[in-house]
Amino acid sequence: MEPILTINNLTKQFGTLTAVNNLSFTINKGNIYGILGPNGSGKSTTLGIVLNVVNKTSGDFKWFDGHTTTHHALKKVGAIIERPNFYPYMTATQNLKLVCKIKGVNTNKIDETLETVGLLDRKNSRFSSYSLGMKQRLAIASALLNDPEILILDEPTNGLDPQGIHQIREIIKQIAEKGTTILLASHLLDEVEKVCTHVVVLRKGVKLYSGRVDEMISSHGFFELKCNNQDALIKMLENHKSFSKIKTKDGLITAFLNERMDSGTFNQFLFENGIILTHLVQRKESLEEQFLQLTDKL
Structure with a gap:
């Protein structure tokens, strides 16, 4: 199987606190991976390290074949690790055009990504008029503009109502069906069970399990x-x-x-x-x- 991301013995310490402890796992192409664990388990820190926004203490990670620098690899990555931050007075289309300019990508995929997240009919509405779920969906659209090989989402349904949660989960499945690998961090067991094909379970920065979701729940009951x-x-x-x-x-x-x-x-x-x-x-x-x-x- 073709690896997208390989993490080897990764450790991150903040003073005396070990947020990530000797973590190793591999993300292969074409699957939906969940990093599952309670708050404080090291999920967001792990994502921050591989996205070059948090410095590791020890260990290493490599993107794709290992011969690509992280800087160049991240051009093939779409990620949302914080709350969506768009200009409230601008429309969805205007905001995404700005994202394209920042990323240095063509604007020809804007309508396509808006259609993927179910916002094409609201593309000329101001961001300030969007619900929380719509704002999150627009953030996913922005992460798809560079046609990424992997989409990374940190707690993508956090704070949403049941309808918004369902919409985000369905969008994630649709994106995966088109061939994009997904890596999402979540503290919601239900989310991982319903969406993901594979799971990495963390607690206090330590990996407890890594493998297929169906194998994890394939006990004899x-x-x-x-x-x-x-x-x-x-x-x-x-x-x-x-x-x-x-x-x-x-x-x-x-x-x-x-x-x-x-x-x-x-x-x-x-x-x-x-x-x-x-x-x-x-x-x-x-x-x-x-x-x-x-x-x-x-």
């Missing part, structure tokens, strides 16, 4: 159980090779599977061993549950 003889059930589960972990809370037993098993087979097994269930639900672990398990380790 778990059973939620209740019966009148909890102790016997727990003992049986602990001695059963199909279960990796047993949790009990408020009378509900949660048994995590390490291999495939359907609820009918499991219920029959328990019945044949003298255990009658009063509650049986089989569930699939969500990204949130996987994330909480990962962050519990630190």
